[in-house]
Amino acid sequence: MTEEASVANQPKAGTVAWQDLTVQDGERLRDFYAAVVGWRPEPVEMGGYADFNVVAPSTGEPAAGVCFARGANAGLPPQWLIYATVDDLDASLKACVDSGGVVVDGPRGMGEQRFAVIRDPAGAHMGLIGPKA
Numbered sequence: 001m002t003e004e005a006s007v008a009n010q011p012k013a014g015t016v017a018w019q020d021l022t023v024q025d026g027e028r029l030r031d032f033y034a035a036v037v038g039w040r041p042e043p044v045e046m047g048g049y050a051d052f053n054v055v056a057p058s059t060g061e062p063a064a065g066v067c068f069a070r071g072a073n074a075g076l077p078p079q080w081l082i083y084a085t086v087d088d089l090d091a092s093l094k095a096c097v098d099s100g101g102v103v104v105d106g107p108r109g110m111g112e113q114r115f116a117v118i119r120d121p122a123g124a125h126m127g128l129i130g131p132k133a
Helices: 003-008 025-035 089-098
Strands: 016-023 040-046 050-056 061-067 082-086 102-110 113-119 125-131
Touching: 016 025, 016 125, 025 050, 025 061, 040 061, 061 113, 089 102, 089 113, 089 125
Parallel strands: 016 061, 082 125
Antiparallel strands: 016 082, 040 050, 050 061, 102 113, 113 125
């Protein structure tokens, strides 16, 4: 893939880049969503255990993640969490706090990106993901 194509395929700021669920029993929920939605799980090695990308049967593309609430993810809420793309994660986290929100987790690295989980003033959680600084 060319660099231009790679950049063109990156999620744009303000769009939902990913969604996942972090729970105590990832295998049970993996199987639940395989039966209910038809998602095919693919293990993602996490160092001693595996989380799962779930693949849409219609496209063969990853649709979401089902993760264990272990290690760094132990404090994440057990809910479907969307991750919005931002251009500047640090600026977005400052704006969150300045606007009455709370940074619940992170920021932390993930490949070429960093992410964090916030809670808005109404109590709803959302992930933010942006490029490494």
